[in-house]
Amino acid sequence: MATLLATPPEWPRITLGAVGQYDPADGLAGAERAGAWAAWRQALAADPETLVALVRRAGLRGRGGAGYPTADKWRVARAQDDPVRFVVANGIEADPGAFIDRTLMELDPHAIVEGTALAAYAVGAHDAYIAVNAAYGVALERLRAAVVAAEDAGYIGAAAEARGFDVRIEVRPLQGAFVLGEETVLLRALRSDRGMPDQRPPFPAVRGLDGHPTIVNNVETLAAIPWIVRQGPEAFAAAGRGGLAGTKLVQLSGSARQNGVAEVPMGTPLGEILEGVGGGMAAGSVLKALLVGGPAGGFLPESALETPLDPVALAAAGAILGSGQILVVDRRACIVELGRLMERFMSDESCGKCVPCRIGTRRLFELADRATSGRPRPSDPQLLLDLAADVRDGSLCGHGIHAPNPLLSGMRYFKDEYDAHFNAGLCPAGVCQPLHVTTVATATSH
Ligand SMILES: Cc1cc2nc3c(=O)[nH]c(=O)nc-3n(C[C@H](O)[C@H](O)[C@H](O)COP(=O)(O)O)c2cc1C
Ligand code: SF4
Incomplete structure (x- = not known):
């Protein structure tokens, strides 16, 4: 069975209010x-x-x-x-x-x-x-x-x-x-x-x-x-914070001390969720980012921990509330590689009905793939930004509209890491292998 995480006693229990009060397998x-x-x-x-x-x-x-x-x-x-x-x-x-x-x-x-x-x-x-x-x-x-x-x-x-x-x-x-x-x-x-x-x-x-x-x-x-x-x-209405109503179920996974599902007041800052529900970081882990909103969500850095659980604030920060998933990313992970994996998923799951999403998410994945395998081209960073805007603005449904989020948020908050991949063929986290590609000059005859 899924793990339910304990929350501070002063937090309201609404959606999970009856959980544990009756046996759902009973009459x-x-x-x-x-x-x-x-x-x-x-x-x-x-x-x-x-x-x-x-x-x-x-x-x-x-x-x-x-x-x-x-x-x-x-x-x-x-x-x-x-x-x-x-x-x-x-x-x-x-x-x-x-x-x-x-x-x-x-x-x-x-x-x-x-x-x-x-x-x-x-x-x-x-x-x-x-x-x-x-x-x-x-x-x-x-x-x-x-x-x-x-x-x-x-x-x-x-x-x-x-x-x-x-x-x-x-x-x-x-x-x-x-x-x-x-x-x-x-x-x-x-x-x-x-x-x-x-x-x-x-x-x-x-x-x-x-x-x-x-x-x-x-x-x-x-x-x-x-x-x-x-x-x-x-x-x-009073159960939320900062003028927001009610509570939201969230799911913590990744490098928090405790992973599972919890009910939190809407508007709770992300950092408070990590500490108050997840118990902070797992032993030996150091926070690098939170991926908020699932595979079409955004990577938010430690400096964004004050962002409240609020669809509007999260969108402004480059993420989405989505279903309420929060992936806690440890310092040893590579944000570019994680972005590549998310884009791969979004591309594979595109239904193919509209061109910006069908072709665009595939090309976005390929750009991220080039960056993580040491084969970027000089024009790739700008191409990624332009293409991401086209996919976001031209897609028919939320799948394509949000698909560029993991890459865009990564470029926004982890620019040094993207620059290292794009410009120097280096992975600061040491995750992407091999990044050093030696071009062998070959003699050509005319
Ligand atoms: C790609 C995609 C996947 C979605 N998946 C779900 C889902 O699994 N469950 C869900 O309730 N809504 C999902 N939605 C949102 C639904 O389209 C819809 O907005 C929602 O069910 C409306 O319910 P609500 O008004 O109670 O939020 C998804 C949207 C998109 C674009
Ligand atoms: S944006 Fe939606 S409709 Fe268009 S291809 Fe992607 S999943 Fe299909």
């Missing part, structure tokens, strides 16, 4: 004692607009990466003149090595099922899907059990009509590439279509599944909603 009774489905009963006693207004007051923003205000998205779907609407919970989490959503789905499946039902009530959807990474066997099993238990109790499913609202929830395993988590790809996958993003607008909230308004929300976003209903929007 409904334990979950209900831990508070499950109380919000559902409470919400049904008022009209859907009340629920939307509540979530708006809470200031909840999507936890799937883009940080879009959840209530605003719901309002768009509600405003559509179409009686058929859908809700899709995004539990794909295709980032390599990520297990934030898996942890949540395994440890509190009822919060996700209840959150999905609440979103469906808010937008008037009678059909919902919880799309789960097919590799997550335990999560699938527990979510399915939670759905069946909620149906048996008459909360959801056909029998729920008597309570005033019925929603059918299907747990659907899906398998695919990194881009499967992108919302338009996810909707295509639910209908067994080819996994390539669609141009937006129209956004799914206007035209999604089968052409109907569809809300796609990350499972962590949805899991927060029952808590907001039970505890009140003000409590959620």
Whole structure:
């Protein structure tokens, strides 16, 4: 099972609030004692607009990466003149090595099922899907059990009509590439279509599944909603720092003393997360950088440890919040080589639909590859910057838009290291081998 990291006692527990309070492999009774489905009963006693207004007051923003205000998205779907609407919970989490959503789905499946039902009530959807990474066997099993238990109790499913609202929830395993988590790809996958993003607008909230308004929300976003209903929007809004609302699950990996998943107040400085959650650096390790936001994230140096966990501040610093992954990089690592690996991943995972991403990420990888193998050309640094801007500005979806981040942030904060590779064929960290290429002058005959 994934490791949950302890957090300072004064930090609020919202998304993980019921974790450990009931056995997710057990029936409904334990979950209900831990508070499950109380919000559902409470919400049904008022009209859907009340629920939307509540979530708006809470200031909840999507936890799937883009940080879009959840209530605003719901309002768009509600405003559509179409009686058929859908809700899709995004539990794909295709980032390599990520297990934030898996942890949540395994440890509190009822919060996700209840959150999905609440979103469906808010937008008037009678059909919902919880799309789960097919590799997550335990999560699938527990979510399915939670759905069946909620149906048996008459909360959801056909029998729920008597309570005033019925929603059918299907747990659907899906398998695919990194881009499967992108919302338009996810909707295509639910209908067994080819996994390539669609141009937006129209956004799914206007035209999604089968052409109907569809809300796609990350499972962590949805899991927060029952808590907001039970505890009140003000409590959620106050849980963050620096004017940000709520908490975010993050995952520490790499060279921290402790690696795993933890719930932290939004707006917490990165350095505080490393110290307060990760226990600082592992023995013998010295911090060089944090890669924040997964393979399309940015390398931030020690001088950026004050940056808060805030999508806007992270974007300004050259990273992304993404799914909340924080890779702690030790001084012995080479930032250029790590950037090359990230770019390789982004290139391999490009779906190929648009040229800037399909060709551009490959060329970016090749530039990084030349730098790490001692074959850079004098024009490479400028070419990399120009190409990165083209890929970022010309790509169709977030995959290409963010793909240059690891290289751009590396060039921004670790310029000396890039200069050494590009200009002198040297790897200061001693990681890239062989960097010294001897050009043998050969006599040519004319
Ligand atoms: C390449 C790519 C991969 C994505 N993967 C995920 C994912 O695994 N899970 C997720 O919730 N959102 C993912 N997203 C974001 C979704 O498109 C969408 O913004 C999100 O599910 C909306 O939920 P939210 O508003 O609750 O954040 C991805 C986006 C892109 C561009
Ligand atoms: S940006 Fe990349 S992943 Fe997104 S549509 Fe274009 S080729 Fe596909």
